[in-house]
Amino acid sequence: MALLSEDRTVAGAIEIFARRHRFRWYEVLPWLVAASCYVAFPNYLALGAQVLAAILFGLSLDLVLGYAGIVTLGHAAFFGTGAYAAGLLAAHGWGEPLSGLLVAAAAAAAVGFVTGAVILRTHGLTLLMQTLMVATMLHEVANKANSITGGADGLQGMVVRPVFGLYRFDLFGKTAYWYCLGVLFIGWLVMRRIVFSPFGRSLTGVRENEARMHAIGSPVFRRRLVAYTISAALAGVSGALIAQTTQFVATDALGFERSGTILIMLLLGGIGRLYGAFIGVPLYMILQDRFAAIDPVYWYFWIGLLLVVVVMFFRGGAIGTGERLLQWLRRR
């Protein structure tokens, strides 16, 4: 009897593992919403493109933070590297956007790999500090290399050519919107594939119990480094998207504020849940806009309060709260 029930649990577990990567009906929702926003808000497409690019940035952060459990305060380092890579290319005559994205990804991945190889050996506060130091150093370099980057005033003279040589970046942001949406879609496919792969499972293992992963012979450091590098590449693409669609990069792309804001956005949506960024980024932008409309001078007080309340009472952000609500409804 006991044997039978054990068999059943094993079968159940296998069933869960066999199915967990399959597409669910609700996974089409974000894309439906994005497409309908294009129709519903034709005057806000430029802003919409920024939101989509920021979602990609959030996705990349979720890989290191939510899945690999690396708490970073310096993710803007890769965002900014990608933005500057694409920006500098476009300012020096290489305006083809897709190859620009690839170069940005490669540059950010290189920075991620090199710095990750150095700093990922540490843990806790030390690691937090190291990530912060890397981003601050890059910020400092961009500031000092005024003649190349244009410093805080921004990089001048970016010329981005049409996508596929056909679709020109227009004033209303139509092309920018579809461009960002397409790249985000590819980024999401990549992320989804990684998260549900055995590699993604081992990342979660490292997050949950690093000692045990060492004990079963998993190459923990290598796993974390690979995740960090992939995440850096995605963040770089996100930075490049914003640089190309706004045709502007300034040093704030590498700033602490950007690293902090994306962390908050992801927290609001839900960390380690793949869709946290899809909910968190628009939610943050809407809330910030509302708070700023109600209280233009002290809106960040309300953001801060919201942050405290979410950390104390709404674990897992919007998605986590939704999950708990569903469970509660089912039990009743």
Next chain:
Amino acid sequence: MSEILSAAVSIAFHGLAFAMVLYLITVGLSVTMGLMGFVNLAHGMFAMFGGYAMTTLMNGYGVPFPLALAAAVVIVGAVSVVFERVLYRRLYGGAELDQVLLTIGLIFMSVAVAKYFWGPLAQLFQPPEVLRGQIDLGFREFPTYRSFLILCGAVLVTGLWLALDRTRFGAMIRAAVDNLRMAQSVGINTSRLFTLSFALGSGLAALGGGLGAEILPIYPGYATDYLIYFLIVVSVGGLGSIRGPFFAALLLGISDTAFKYLLPELGSFFIYALTLALLMWRPRGLVSSG
């Protein structure tokens, strides 16, 4: 030659004064991080509100400097108990990320609160008459207030170290940092110990914020803009240590002053690079506890 020597003396002097302020502000942070394992990014706000309390009492109500400073320490220490009991306590032993986000939220709020009550500009700080101007130490003149700062710092550091080594409370803190469970087993009330050391650390931060108002001006962005300095001192110094942050503060204070003086263009870059290198060499800080 004498010019180089004089520059070196200036750097050492101003670096030392800066280091004292940094140490006072961060020593509490190091203890709370080591003791409770809590990543508290919002520690700087206690220093800031200490500075605000002191300058408000001095400028608004004409309270003399020593009294205003003492009042600031007491007020901030008392208020920090509320923060510890209501917010921080719930996240002890929790995820690092939650602690980081909670304290980032607190920083946001502290910026807004400071701006609301005191406006966006830095607070005016006038040291009392005796501490103004220059003091002649025989071979050259030094700014009086900074000399006073160094003296104050030296006295406080000695007192603090003696207290940690010689008093029962100090022994309890050391025991809890080394082995929390064992400390609980032998009957130390760690819950009260946490609250007390948190209040003490915040009070010291207020003291540092007040005393250092001349070096680190009191304005709403205080808790964010100087955060990186505080974190460098704590992480390089070593968590839970009382001596570590002192050496880290000395290192940061003097090298920061030196780089700003000799290499103003690339100064902060070298500081960050140095921090990165030091943390690679000693990931647990210069003086690691346990």
